[in-house]
Amino acid sequence: MNSGIVLNIKKNGLFATAKKIKRKLDEENAYKIWQEKNRLDDNLLELQRRYLFKEDYKFSIVVPVYRTNAEYLRAMIDSIKAQTYSDWELCIVDASEYKSGEDKETINIIEKYLADDKRIKFKVLEENHGISANTNAAIEMATGDFIVFADHDDMLAPDALFECAKLLENEPDADIIYSDEDKIVAGGTKRFQPYFKPNFNIDLLRANNYICHLFVVRMSIAKQVGILNPDLDGAQDYDYILRCAEKTDSIYHIPKILYHWRCHENSTSENPDSKLYAFKAGKKALEDHIKRKKIDAKVEEGPYHGTYHIIYGYSKTTPITIIVVGDRIYDKACVDSIECSSKYVNKNYLFIEKKEQIKEVVKDIRTDYVWIINNRFEVKSLKCIEEMLGYLTRPEVGAVGAKICNKKYILQAGIDVDQEGSVIYPFKGYGRFEAGNFNRLVSTRDCYSVSSDCVMLDKSVLLSMIMPDKAGCENDLELILGKTLKKLNKYAVYNPYIEIEAR
Incomplete structure (x- = not known):
């Protein structure tokens, strides 16, 4: 087995x-x-080739190569030549460090393409300076309006640049564009494991590099950000994405799979252990980001390679009110679990039997933060109050929720809204100890709402909520929370480091 x-x-x-x-x-x-x-047929691709844009944007695709497998290299270049949007340049640098008399296969392959397509630029480096420095050399060759990053053994979908140009036609202020992606087997015959990503999500980005591919950045932003950092090789892309995101709020997501990440034994997509140094570098990149943003926080490595846990600072004198909801016979076990989990002192408890009573007691609450918890729940993680307060003291966050489980399965892990606007409950029914697709279950993320059975709120959010008129409306309460947060220009955070067990 x-x-x-x-x-x-x-x-x-x-x-x-x-x-x-x-x-x-x-x-x-x-x-x-x-x-x-969703297959792109020849007729659609031809229509894209003939499409006349109001404004043309030039995309500079930068690719460092190092002794790349010939089949993979040809496939990468062919995927760019097959783009239905034609205003691009491909900037390749080769750092293969060929020895005297050695067959220079990579150079020979690329030079054949150079003869056929003047949009391809090529430079041979005298020595290999590492992925960051090599990529920087490719960026120096770029003359486009936007820089597109690609790896030497991956492939772009034929409509990748067309979709970027189409987005810019509708959103000309876009500074950063990213797309969904999937993986392809080494031979390129099978696509699998699609990653359908959310719109820009800062807490998810601080938990792992979910943006990854395809990543496109405006040249003016790239010039502000500067070069890739050679000290962070292995996580240079993560560091660069974080630095770019610090410079602009005009970040757009194209919900289409425009990039194919090839899996083979040396790639991190197939074998995370092949580049353990990359995950250490990722932690350093995140620490640097936190310092630049002047955020009071520390970074720890998460439970899986490439995941990170940010512990935000908070005032230890901040008072909170804990509203325990449910039949009185269950209060003790719930409160005991809270006291065992957290040594936080400045708190007081209110006990009510139904959520509808919250609107009766909220006017008398004198604290800025309120934690509502169902008394059939027990806290199973340490420092639950500290975790929630750290996130909630950020002005853009209005509510913090937890990973809620029974003995075996996930009951709730944040509430999202799909592309059609329908409310969804991701990961419900997953195993309690699963990481979820792309480690999403063990990563913090911004979401539409969280469970009303365990949520810490800014009191101003609670006061803004319209309470339901009848009992048994916990789903409605969650929708009301989501709408209220949106109206207040705040969001909820799902925090998997707060684990709650339902009895």
Whole structure:
């Protein structure tokens, strides 16, 4: 039996592991169907080639290469030449450090393309200075309005640049553009594991580099940001994305798969252990970001490679009110779990039997922050109050929620809204100890709302909420919270480091 399956059974149990395997198979089949439904046919691609834009933007695709597999290199270049949007340049630098008499295969391949397409620029470096310095050399060759980053063994979808230009036609102020992505097997014959990303999400970005590919940045922003940092090789892209995001709020997400990340034994997409140094560099990149933003916080590595946990500072004298909701017989176990979890002193408790009573007691609350918790819940993580307060004291955050589980499964892990505007409950039914797709279940993220059964709120948000008129409306309460936060230009944060168990 596969060793990974054995570990899953030991951690999650046989039934939960079976559910996970079935879900993975269902997702794989669903993506095959999705690909068929969203396949770009020749007629559509031809229409894109003929499309006349109001304004042309030139895209400079920068690619450092180092002894790249010939098949992968040709596929990468061919995917760029196949773009339906034609105003681009490909800036390649080769740092392969060929020895005297050695077959210079990479140079020979690229020079054949140079003869056929003047949009391709090529420079051979005398020595390999590392991924950051090599990429910087490629950027120096760029003359476009936007820089596009690509790896030497990956591929762009044929409509990648067209979709970027189309977005700019509608949103000419866009400074940063990123897209969804998937993976391809080494031979390029199969696509799998799509990553359908959210719109810009700062807390998710601070938890892991979810943007990754495709990443496009306006040249003027790139010049402000400066070069990639050679000291952070392995996480140079993460550091660069963070620095670019610090310079602008005009960040746009294209909800289409425009980039194919190739999996082979040396790539981090297939084997995270192949570049453990990259995850250490990622932590340093995040620490530098926090310093530049002058945020009172510290960074810890998360539970999985490439995930990070930011612990925000807070005033230890900040008073909070904890509203415990439910039948009185369950109060003690809930309160005991809170007291065991947190040594936070400046707190007081209010006990009510129904959520509808909150509107009766809120006017008498004198604290700026209020934690509402169902008394059938027990806190299972340490420093729960400290975790919530750290996030909530940020002015843009109006509510903080937790990972809510039973003994085996996830009950709620934040509430999102899909592209059609429908409310969704991601990860419900996943195994309690699963990481979720792309480690999303163990990563903080901004979301539309969180469970009303365990939420710490800014009191101003609570006062702005219109309470439901009847009992049993917890879902309505959550929707009201989401609408209220949007109106106040705030958002909720899902924090997986606050773990709650429902009895």
